[in-house]
Amino acid sequence: MILYGYWRSSAAYRVRIALNLKGVSAEQLSVHLVRDGGEQHKADYIALNPQELVPTLVVDDEQDGDALTQSLAIIEYLDELYPKTPLLPASALERAHVRAMALTIACEIHPLNNLRVLQYLTQKLTVNEEAKSAWYHHWVATGFTALETQLVRHSGRYCFGDKVTIADLCLVPQVYNAQRFNVDLTPYPNIMRVWAECNQLPAFADAAPERQADAV
Amino acid sequence: MILYGYWRSSAAYRVRIALNLKGVSAEQLSVHLVRDGGEQHKADYIALNPQELVPTLVVDDEQDGDALTQSLAIIEYLDELYPKTPLLPASALERAHVRAMALTIACEIHPLNNLRVLQYLTQKLTVNEEAKSAWYHHWVATGFTALETQLVRHSGRYCFGDKVTIADLCLVPQVYNAQRFNVDLTPYPNIMRVWAECNQLPAFADAAPERQADAV
CATH class of the missing domain: 3.40.30.10 (Glutaredoxin)
Structure with missing residues (x-):
């Protein structure tokens, strides 16, 4: 591959x-x-x-x-x-909750804040740095507020119970990204708890951006 | 339910x-x-x-x-x-292609053009109607250009071969939405062919916005 x-x-x-x-x-x-x-x-x-x-x-x-x-x-x-080592639970209902958490990040936060969108804001809409930052922070806050509630309902050690799922695979990179843009993450204790827990695992730690060969 | x-x-x-x-x-x-x-x-x-x-x-x-x-x-x-009547093909590889088409719409077009984002543009960034429309059209064009290529590779009667999949369930509402915003859809002949084919099916036709009880 x-x-x-x-x-x-x-x-x-x-x-x-x-x-x-x-x-x-x-x-x-x-x-x-x-x-x-x-x-x-x-x-x-x-x-x-x-x-x-x-x-x-x-x-x-x-x-x-x-x-x-x-x-x-x-x-x-x-x-x-x-x-x-499945990344989804066994029951259809539980799988739906895990996928919903993953999609809360993948559909509601990340597409609004990725490189090409931020470029459009500054280049085509001539948005200044302050307004661009406010846009970024707004969509993280909107998505993370919802995700925090989802974690209160479903999390254990990880996003859904005590096993790693695709929701965790979305959460950790989104937290990394939010930290880069200086988002205050203290309103999201469950997100940060799960993030720290995941990063204890070598599979997550080894995937971190700074550990990649093309990191600058 | x-x-x-x-x-x-x-x-x-x-x-x-x-x-x-x-x-x-x-x-x-x-x-x-x-x-x-x-x-x-x-x-x-x-x-x-x-x-x-x-x-x-x-x-x-x-x-x-x-x-x-x-x-x-x-x-x-x-x-x-x-x-x-499964909505995904049987093989893992084919399922991946179908999910990728669905996500091209659900992650790359729709989140950028939904109500709350358009409201943010006009209310917080004081973007005018012309620039808002250009934003909407830009993300449809970006996503549909990619999707059109995916359909050239994979479509039959529907998005993936001759059976309805979750990709079709995403395509039809996105075309409806693009038409509302007066997007020129002639550059996407495969998208429009599949859209017309799907709407021949009662399951799609009956789900159309105008047929719902809360339609204005």
Whole structure:
């Protein structure tokens, strides 16, 4: 397998954690999201991933390689292919709660605060740094306020009970990202407790942006 | 089951299609997203859905009711609970491609263009109507350009081959939404072909916003 990612990409970070938890090795190739206007917009990469985003996971499918996109789709694929140490609970109802927590981050926070959106705000809407920061903080606060309530209801040691799930794979990179943008995280004690707990695990710690080969 | 939704909500529209395809009836309750500042922000509703979004599906879990949130989590739940007429293909690799198409819409288009984001643009960033419209069109074009390529690779009668999947459940409401905002959809012939094909099915047609009891 080949994982195209970027050290600071939250979505690539999620997939790195999944690979580590599953004990699956993948060659990691860096797609620099900023240099030269962004390597994700180059023709070779677009052929792999028409969304011009990271991550992309290239897998061997019998003879041909196949390129998978969207971090949550990739993680569910890995979970189905390597069912040992499952990343979803066994019951449909519990799985729904875990997926809802993951999607609270993946649909309600991250898409609003990723690189291309912040670029649109500053470049096309000529939003200043202060307003850009307020935008970033607003969507983290909105999403984390909801997620904190979800954790009060469902968390144990991790987001859902005492086993690591895809919700944790989304939470840890989002906290990392929020810290980079100096968001005050003290209103979210359960989020921070789970974040610290996850980072005790080598699968999470080894996936951290600063530990990647392309980290600056 | 009780589905809390709103006629024009794309996310609620996805779940209505899923319920129809599965032949599952649910009582439908309307949460008016605009009236009185938005009924989704009232305390009673927040207790059900701390994300203050629609849809919410309340299901009977033995004795207690349980409230499920996030449309894709709800749809996967329904698909697991009612495996007849599956909404995902059988192989892990094919499932990954279908989920990636669904997430291209659910993570890369819809979160950027929903009501609360457009309200933030006009109210907090004092963006004018023209710039708001350009923002809306930009994210549809970005996502649909990628999705069109995904459909060239994977579509048959529907988004993925000749069976309806969760990708179609996301595509149809997103096209409806784009048409409301007068997006030119002629650059996306495969998207429009699949959209028209889906709407031939009663499960899709009956879920259309204008056919809902709370439609204005």
